[in-house]
Amino acid sequence: MVQITSQIHSIDGLDHPIPTVGMVSYLIEENPRDYTLIDTCFTCSIPAFESYLSKSDIDIKDINRIVLTHLHPDHVEAANEIRRKTGAKVYSHWIDAIYLSHELQYNGPPDKDAFEHVLKVMGTNIENISKKFGKIIVGPIVIDRLLKDGDTIGHTLQVIHTPGHTPGHISLYDREHRIVIGGDILFNSILNIVGPFIPPPAVTKDWETSIISARRLLNLKFEKLLLAHQSTPILENAHQMIEKAVAVAIAQKNSTIK
Numbered sequence: 001m002v003q004i005t006s007q008i009h010s011i012d013g014l015d016h017p018i019p020t021v022g023m024v025s026y027l028i029e030e031n032p033r034d035y036t037l038i039d040t041c042f043t044c045s046i047p048a049f050e051s052y053l054s055k056s057d058i059d060i061k062d063i064n065r066i067v068l069t070h071l072h073p074d075h076v077e078a079a080n081e082i083r084r085k086t087g088a089k090v091y092s093h094w095i096d097a098i099y100l101s102h103e104l105q106y107n108g109p110p111d112k113d114a115f116e117h118v119l120k121v122m123g124t125n126i127e128n129i130s131k132k133f134g135k136i137i138v139g140p141i142v143i144d145r146l147l148k149d150g151d152t153i154g155h156t157l158q159v160i161h162t163p164g165h166t167p168g169h170i171s172l173y174d175r176e177h178r179i180v181i182g183g184d185i186l187f188n189s190i191l192n193i194v195g196p197f198i199p200p201p202a203v204t205k206d207w208e209t210s211i212i213s214a215r216r217l218l219n220l221k222f223e224k225l226l227l228a229h230q231s232t233p234i235l236e237n238a239h240q241m242i243e244k245a246v247a248v249a250i251a252q253k254n255s256t257i258k
């Protein structure tokens with residue numbers, strides 16, 4: 001657990017089935033003994049999650065809100081169990097809530113073939129993964145509060161709808177500390193790719209829209225970008241890094257249009 005500011009802690013290195021990817025959740029202290037958790041992890045990582053909390057002297061029952069940046073299993077699989085342990089309310093954008101509640105079935109990406117392909121590229125396979133993670137099946141998650149662009153959570157977090165990676169993907173903006181918690185708006189130095197980059201089409205519903213959403217963040221004033229999948233947090237020059245990642249993605253996109 002790393003303290004980013006006096007109010008923001010990152011819970012680093014939670015397990016992920018794909019090598020190098022990892023998972024980082026964030027805890028925001030709204031008031032003394034009143035926390036908002038941004039994204040969860042896989043159920044098998046809950047003991048690690050709880051040990052991070054106890055090392056930092058945080059009582060899990062003081063987590064009052066669980067905000068899901070988007071519907072992907074690595075962000076939400078443990079949500080029902082963490083809700084049970086904390087009694088917290090669960091929040092997500094209203095669009096992803098339709099899929100999270102299983103009202104509509106989500107068809108990816110990523111799909112099974114893409115997942116298996118990435119595992120192969122990273123030197124592993126489904127059999128190895130299931131030894132630790134079991135069958136990755138996310139049950140219905142009831143969303144207590146449906147979010148929309150511009151909503152405020154707690155004292156400081158503004159909801160920015162950043163669709164593309166999933167239709168209801170959100171980022172969270174802390175204007176006072178000039179921080180964006182970006183979910184999967186970018187990945188940083190994972191999957192053997194150096195530096196921040198727009199998550200590839202294999203894991204992204206609408207790649208073009210995800211590029212536009214990253215570009216939209218450039219309208220905000222911030223220096224720090226905290227992501228769910230990162231080798232290190234981006235604690236300075238985040239604006240320029242997003243600008244560069246967007247330019248690279250736009251060039252890639254245009255090169256495929258003949």
Ligand SMILES: [Zn+2]
Binds near residue numbers: 070072165184
């Ligand atoms: Zn994702």
